Amino acid sequence: MYRYDEFDHTLVNERVVQFRDQVRRRVAGDLTEDEFKPLRLMNGLYLQLHAYMLRVAIPYGVLSADQMRRLAHVARVYDKGYGHFTTRQNIQYNWPLLEEVPDILDELAQVEMHAIQTSGNCIRNVTADQFAGVAADEIDDPRVYAEIIRQWSTLHPEFSFLPRKFKIAITGAPNDRAAVKVHDIGLRMVRNEAGEPGFEVIVGGGQGRTPMIGHVVRGFLPVPHLLTYLEAVLRVYNLLGRRDNLYKARIKILVHQTGVEEFTCLVEEEFELMARETPQVLPGGELARIRAYFQPPAYRALSPVSDVLATALGRDDGFARWHQTSVAAHKQPGYAIVTISLKPIGGVPGDATADEMGVVADLAERYSFSEIRVSHEQNLVLPDVALDDLPQVWRELEAAGLATPNVGLVTDIIACPGLDYCNLANARSIPIAQEISHRFADLDRQHDIGELKLKISGCINACGHHHVGHIGILGVDKKGVEHYQVTLGGDASETAAVGDIVGPAFSGDAVSDAVETVIGVYLGQRQASERFVDTYRRIGLKPFKEKLYGAR
Numbered sequence: 424m425y426r427y428d429e430f431d432h433t434l435v436n437e438r439v440v441q442f443r444d445q446v447r448r449r450v451a452g453d454l455t456e457d458e459f460k461p462l463r464l465m466n467g468l469y470l471q472l473h474a475y476m477l478r479v480a481i482p483y484g485v486l487s488a489d490q491m492r493r494l495a496h497v498a499r500v501y502d503k504g505y506g507h508f509t510t511r512q513n514i515q516y517n518w519p520l521l522e523e524v525p526d527i528l529d530e531l532a533q534v535e536m537h538a539i540q541t542s543g544n545c546i547r548n549v550t551a552d553q554f555a556g557v558a559a560d561e562i563d564d565p566r567v568y569a570e571i572i573r574q575w576s577t578l579h580p581e582f583s584f585l586p587r588k589f590k591i592a593i594t595g596a597p598n599d600r601a602a603v604k605v606h607d608i609g610l611r612m613v614r615n616e617a618g619e620p621g622f623e624v625i626v627g628g629g630q631g632r633t634p635m636i637g638h639v640v641r642g643f644l645p646v647p648h649l650l651t652y653l654e655a656v657l658r659v660y661n662l663l664g665r666r667d668n669l670y671k672a673r674i675k676i677l678v679h680q681t682g683v684e685e686f687t688c689l690v691e692e693e694f695e696l697m698a699r700e701t702p703q704v705l706p707g708g709e710l711a712r713i714r715a716y717f718q719p720p721a722y723r724a725l726s727p728v729s730d731v732l733a734t735a736l737g738r739d740d741g742f743a744r745w746h747q748t749s750v751a752a753h754k755q756p757g758y759a760i761v762t763i764s765l766k767p768i769g770g771v772p773g774d775a776t777a778d779e780m781g782v783v784a785d786l787a788e789r790y791s792f793s794e795i796r797v798s799h800e801q802n803l804v805l806p807d808v809a810l811d812d813l814p815q816v817w818r819e820l821e822a823a824g825l826a827t828p829n830v831g832l833v834t835d836i837i838a839c840p841g842l843d844y845c846n847l848a849n850a851r852s853i854p855i856a857q858e859i860s861h862r863f864a865d866l867d868r869q870h871d872i873g874e875l876k877l878k879i880s881g882c883i884n885a886c887g888h889h890h891v892g893h894i895g896i897l898g899v900d901k902k903g904v905e906h907y908q909v910t911l912g913g914d915a916s917e918t919a920a921v922g923d924i925v926g927p928a929f930s931g932d933a934v935s936d937a938v939e940t941v942i943g944v945y946l947g948q949r950q951a952s953e954r955f956v957d958t959y960r961r962i963g964l965k966p967f968k969e970k971l972y973g974a975r
């Protein structure tokens with residue numbers, strides 16, 4: 424994994440010193456809250472309903488065991504013993520004291536972590552496929568390019584004050600596990616006719632109050648031109664993006680209002696102009712330097728068939744069920760990818776206690792070359808586990824309460840913090856997620872339902888990605904009372920789609936019943952091997968709507 428160079432160390436350490444002085448002046452009353460606000464946001468510090476919230480960057484979702492232990496230490500010493508992993512592959516602390524935030528940032532800097540550009544109208548944390556570098560279906564390792572983009576975009580003087588926040592996601596595989604089509608820029612690795620790897624460039628995706636699926640503006644971009652083309656897109660946006668209306672400032676609105684063809688022409692013109700005036704390509708030596716940080720670990724020469732694994736699968740139904748949902752194919756023979764669910768029945772989606780973080784760090788150190796991933800679905804990943812070690816990893820996860828076998832199932836719910844924490848929210852997300860989780864706790868039932876992505880947001884900002892949930896739930900305010908709007912048919916994968924609104928919102932105590940009804944229609948209508956989203960696409964909204972509102 425990437426290690427900071429002298430520029431990274433200098434930048435992060437100087438920022439800690441700078442922010443310590445800014446906090447000192449705020450506490451002393453030398454800065455008003457209005458004066459302090461832009462300074463704290465540049466350091467990932469938000470003021471929420473009850474306390475400050477610190478958002479720490481986890482670039483492209485990659486952590487070392489030592490970094491995870493430091494996150495656990497921060498949770499234990501400076502917060503209430505837990506952290507919240509987000510859909511941006513970051514971690515949030517909900518209860519830090521303002522005067523202690525510089526100490527937190529100093530502790531994080533010691534393990535090469537920071538909170539820079541986790542807020543503000545800049546290029547935010549670049550996200551990637553949580554299986555990057557190890558996925559069996561991968562064309563190339565997207566972490567290499569995500570790191571290059573991170574270095575290029577960090578405190579970039581031209582793009583530090585964009586019309587609005589800007590999010591880039593990248594996947595190296597045809598099976599999109601990074602939701603690239605609902606980002607400001609999505610990059611998908613493809614090959615041209617000569618077999619060379621490059622990027623399909625997708626622009627103008629996003630969620631929020633105006634959800635849109637991104638548009639392909641370049642079918643194939645050669646790797647050496649990556650940064651130049653990104654710069655061309657951002658220059659067009661920086662010049663033409665609206666700054667007079669917060670709700671119309673994202674690049675998706677510019678693409679929509681300009682038209683995809685015209686927007687693409689503007690980007691291509693800027694790209695060609697840059698190429699003529701100051702030819703810029705990604706130096707091969709620099710690409711090789713960064714790629715060297717992501718060389719495969721020292722894998723053992725293992726058989727692709729494990730007798731130890733086969734025996735455990737035959738003897739223990741609990742292990743077999745966990746293996747079915749939590750283990751994915753690895754490109755290295757004899758190894759597997761393990762997803763650790765942070766969605767225990769009745770738990771808070773994405774939350775992990777300090778002790779749980781410590782367990783994951785220990786497991787990563789002993790069984791996965793000290794590496795951990797954070798998924799945009801708010802789970803954790805051990806990317807390199809030998810097949811023979813899977814039974815023991817499961818036993819240790821089980822002992823720590825981290826072996827819930829629900830990855831990809833109805834209780835693997837994505838949810839934002841909602842009105843329990845966020846001052847932007849209209850309704851609570853966490854209690855709704857917990858109630859649905861309890862409602863569908865039976866594992867046999869979950870496995871019978873099959874793959875189902877259920878996502879909950881407490882407001883239209885869509886931090887819970889409800890627009891692209893197979894079942895999406897949005898908290899809304901109706902005359903001071905929390906209600907929940909249901910959408911169906913959303914999808915964040917390579918076949919991305921925005922869900923359809925079913926009808927009038929449900930009261931909080933009726934949401935779980937509504938989800939039960941929707942799943943009942945699906946089970947009654949599905950054909951062999953169909954997932955929920957497949958059935959929905961075949962039969963459409965009408966049968967679900969009739970069942971939900973027929974008695975009204």
